[in-house]
Amino acid sequence: MSSGRSFRSLHVSQHPAVLHKLALLRNEAVEPKKFRELVREISWLVGYEALADARLQPIRVSTPIEETDGFKLADRIGLVPILRAGLGMVDAMLELMPTAQVWHLGLFRDERTLRPVEYYNKLPDSATVDLCLILDPMLATGGSATAAIEVLKKWGAVQPVRIKLVNLIAAPEGVRAVEAAHPDVDIYTASLDRELNERGYIMPGLGDAGDRQFGTGRSD
Numbered sequence: 618m619s620s621g622r623s624f625r626s627l628h629v630s631q632h633p634a635v636l637h638k639l640a641l642l643r644n645e646a647v648e649p650k651k652f653r654e655l656v657r658e659i660s661w662l663v664g665y666e667a668l669a670d671a672r673l674q675p676i677r678v679s680t681p682i683e684e685t686d687g688f689k690l691a692d693r694i695g696l697v698p699i700l701r702a703g704l705g706m707v708d709a710m711l712e713l714m715p716t717a718q719v720w721h722l723g724l725f726r727d728e729r730t731l732r733p734v735e736y737y738n739k740l741p742d743s744a745t746v747d748l749c750l751i752l753d754p755m756l757a758t759g760g761s762a763t764a765a766i767e768v769l770k771k772w773g774a775v776q777p778v779r780i781k782l783v784n785l786i787a788a789p790e791g792v793r794a795v796e797a798a799h800p801d802v803d804i805y806t807a808s809l810d811r812e813l814n815e816r817g818y819i820m821p822g823l824g825d826a827g828d829r830q831f832g833t834g835r836s837d
């Protein structure tokens with residue numbers, strides 16, 4: 618797997634815990650229960666890295682001994698999971714940022730055209746957050762991510778709101794597409810994989826992230 622240094626906007630986690638869990642996640646023998654646990658654990662670790670530059674406000678705090686300087690989070694954080702597969706990343710991110718708002722966005726990829734189709738969007742009329750994290754385990758062609766970013770930008774999330782994309786596995790094709798359309802959006806991922814196959818699946822990837830989490834897509 619590549620370190621992703623050729624992409625300006627891409628941050629590929631090098632953390633040993635991420636790399637260890639990623640190999641387990643890819644394993645086709647892993648059942649949905651374990652797969653969901655791994656999605657959650659890796660999301661926490663990648664999300665932690667994505668939040669490293671969240672803004673802080675200085676505060677004073679009283680310990681039992683004396684008063685001292687401290688910080689509180691200044692950014693209002695928005696989590697935007699892309700249904701379905703992004704759902705599995707929400708709990709981990711809420712553990713990290715318990716006050717975050719969660720705005721669901723329903724997008725599925727038409728498997729014939731590989732283009733995203735929007736089917737659920739209940740965002741309020743104007744932006745209510747300062748930093749938006751789009752959550753989706755897979756960045757393949759980049760169609761879904763690009764569409765999600767466009768929705769958020771129309772919502773008013775361009776300025777001063779910052780948008781980041783948090784994935785578990787990204788394909789170079791998807792990173793290139795997002796970087797070309799939205800150079801202001803940074804991408805955080807556990808892995809940059811080799812390429813897409815002719816059906817738009819990431820290789821080596823992990824298969825269909827939604828199906829593997831929710832136990833669908835099997836005929837047995």
Ligand code: PRP
Nearest residue numbers: 700701702725726757758759760761827
């Ligand atoms: C998957 C994945 C992304 C999208 C990535 O969702 O979770 O949203 O495909 O592909 P792209 O980069 O080529 O757009 P899918 O459409 O399979 O929907 P699901 O989460 O409901 O299974």
Ligand code: URA
Nearest residue numbers: 757818819824825826
């Ligand atoms: N969506 C997935 O779930 N997996 C892929 O490899 C590509 C798109």
